Amino acid sequence: MTDRPAVPDPAPQPRLRPGPIAIVFAAALLLAAAWQWSNVLLMGFGAILIAIALRAGAALLNRRAGLAFKPGVLLCALAAILAVAGIAAWAGPSISEQFRQLIGSLPDAWRQVEDWMGESSVGQFLERRMENAQAGGGAAPTGSLPSVFGYLTGTLTTVFGSLANLVLLVTVAIFLALDAPMYRGGALRLVPPFYRARAARIADELARALGRWMGGQALDMVLVALVTGLGLWLLGVPLALVLGLIAGLTNIIPVVGPFLSGIPAVLFAMTQGFELAIYVALLFVVVQQLEGNLLMPLIQRFAADLPPALTVLAILAFGSLFGFAGVVLATPLLLVSIILVKRIYVEDVLGDREDG
DSSP, rough: OOOOOOOOOOOOOOOOOOOHHHHHHHHHHHHHHHHHHHHHHHHHHHHHHHHHHHHHHHHHHHHOOOOOOHHHHHHHHHHHHHHHHHHHHHHHHHHHHHHHHHHHHHHHHHHHHHHHHSSSSSHHHHHHHHHHHHHHOOOTTTTTTTTHHHHHHHHHHHHOOOHHHHHHHHHHHHHHHHHHHHHHHHHHHSSSSGGHHHHHHHHHHHHHHHHHHHHHHHHHHHHHHHHHHHHHHHOOTTTTTHHHHHHHTTSSSSHHHHHHHHHHHHHHHHOOOOOHHHHHHHHHHHHHHHHHIOOOOHHHHTSOOOOOHHHHHHHHHHHHHHHHHHTTTTHHHHHHHHHIIIIIIIIIIIOOTTOO
């Protein structure tokens, strides 16, 4: 019996390595696709935020009641939907009527402003400046409502009227929360193997930071809504419920949010008297000072501490790029950007690690 010659093992196939031109082309293609699908990506980012909140609730149920994660996610989602539906059924008609009254009162409020501007020396000075700016092509006509009200009503319509997008957002968030490890693992497979463990740690850090930010922001919004609504009610301002709700919702936007909620409240109070409008303005100033100097620093000790200057620039940048959705998501997007720049560029590319 003759021995057969041994068959040599096949030579290992070399891995395909893209050249510099292919890398640049792929990067440009990805940037173009991201810009074209920016609305979809923003909705996906919002769904990730909701999914993180659902997973946090499921983790709490798992620790306290021993409930598995998937049933816990479904239970948290159902509880949130039932809570929103209950609040809408209980206070929805009243809030809807108050919103109609608020929007209907804005023209009368603006006429009150015009009357004050015509009677006081300060108002006459401001009116002359507005007329000069209008003559130079800068400002809107004095007899019309400022564009901020159109922006505000458009914002409210966008927030409360996009029901289909909201349903889609919640549905995607539930799917993400149910199978978060699968989606996380699939995303990590796109990372080179030698960097995969590091990418996993960064992803976990992002999830923790976003979870802390959402918890702190939710607490801040609820407290601002309660304090503002209670203060307006004590002052005898009608529509205190809806004005407090607006103050809480718009407080998700740092710096800009208080102005979006304070301007309509002051103008509506002006229909009841100029003195009441002054008290309302002082109330908003006091609430925002307490929130900015006392409440938010306490929350940020357990959440995320973001530089105020970068926060304002992020609002301007993301707002100009993506509109109202970019304004609302500017703070979490900034938080993600800071962590990615610090971990990937500063530490991994430059080698400047805090631990030396």
